Amino acid sequence: MQLYLGGHLSWYDSQKRKRLEISLSKSTLLTQVLADLNIPIAEIAVGVVNGNPVLLFDNVAVTDADKVELYPPVGGGEKELAMALNANDILKAEFEYIAHTAIQANEDRARVSNYYFVTMGAAIGAILSAKLDPGSVAVHLAFVGVFAVLTFIGFSTLMQLARLRTAWQDSVRAMNVIKDFYVLHAQEFKLDAAFLWRSTSVPAGSSKKTVSFFLALSILAITFGTATASSVYLGVSIVDVGNFQLDAATGVIIGIASFCVGTALAIFQYKWYTRLVIESEKYQRERYQTHLEKYKAVLTARPVET
Template sequence: MPTKKLSSTGKSREILIAEYEYIASSAIQSNEDRARVSSFYMVAVGSLIAALFSTQIFDINSTYATLSFLFSGLLFVLTLLGTLTVIQLARLRAAWYESMKALNQIKEYAISKDKDLAKAFRWRDHSMPPLYKVNSVSYQQTIEVAILSGLTFGGAVYFFQIGIQYLCVPCNWAYTISGAILAFFFQLYIYKRSLLVHFKEQ
């Protein structure tokens, strides 16, 4: 009988260790995916901007209006892609947070068995960083994406105005800048709302 109990305890420890390692690797993967997602969007925006200048779009010719509509549409698509990127960043932040909560649950169980372990853990349920944290890396990446999304939406508004031959320079810039600012704050709002909705669901 003692042998069976020892065997059962050993299996339980192996399961806990395997679970802890899996959750830790999931948290690391979430961080790596955040970097990939934001980098992909930046590369996509940079590639389109390079294509824009390489076509000499600013040389007036017979296809100027058509090209303006084309680039307005492409920039708008990039803005939508930026919105999806922000949503992905929010979900990856939530996934990382869930991994940390799962790790803390295992920590709390270990502490219940050995009180001295409490001194070894800095992060526990009561000391974890909040899900929505302005100075987190995830939020800084979201700001980068939001800035680019704002610029692409502003560019889409500008080229659309040129395409329909609305050539009031002060108005063009006013609408362009307003659109860029609106898109920037809208992206940040989506990020925050996505995290708050996830938090309420828990």
């Protein structure tokens, strides 16, 4: 087998479970290099030349400028080819992508809440600046529709905050899975002492001490006000259309009924919000536990190297 290589040689040591490297000063016969390193040629299953997987027993020509990597067999077939891939590269790319999704979830949370607050401010400002007849039935009905739409937008924003909260949790759990993997397999360092945030320390989605919860409370308070206002104008419109007398007693009844409607809607939205968060968090925990069980099963089934 006339296979020469030069410059850089790296391989994966299955017994030490780590990647080893050497630098070559000149072109060297591969069989001589493997003999010097006490690596039986029969144990080498996959080679990579300049990032392209090749079989070492094929007639592959390499020069001093080529980068050659060697990997041992791990069971045959697709597993051998998988060893030719750099696990650190894909883990790093995956970790960076997940971190970006976590950041994006936080940015979207701020963007969604700001959009709602700006919409509310613009609507209220337009109402206050408009020269409308406060006694007109048409104006009262228009206010009913405007405040009902604002209430619906508030409910939609609340649901988006719930989804973004759980999306951030999912990203953090995925990042911690990669951390746990490195902690388990790291040989040079005890990485468990370096990570304060782990899978067991992810804050609960139903926690009342988070920014997401306080944002949700702010939106709940506003939707309570818009729902109450819509109900008040609806009651006044009914009085106007029915030609009833709007006295103090009628006003109190309309006020109490509107307050009850606003309170009931706020409670409904709060329960829906917490339900979405808790159910999503439960699903994430179950998926995480399933992942751990599968990983433990793989470790248990893996043959012990001697």
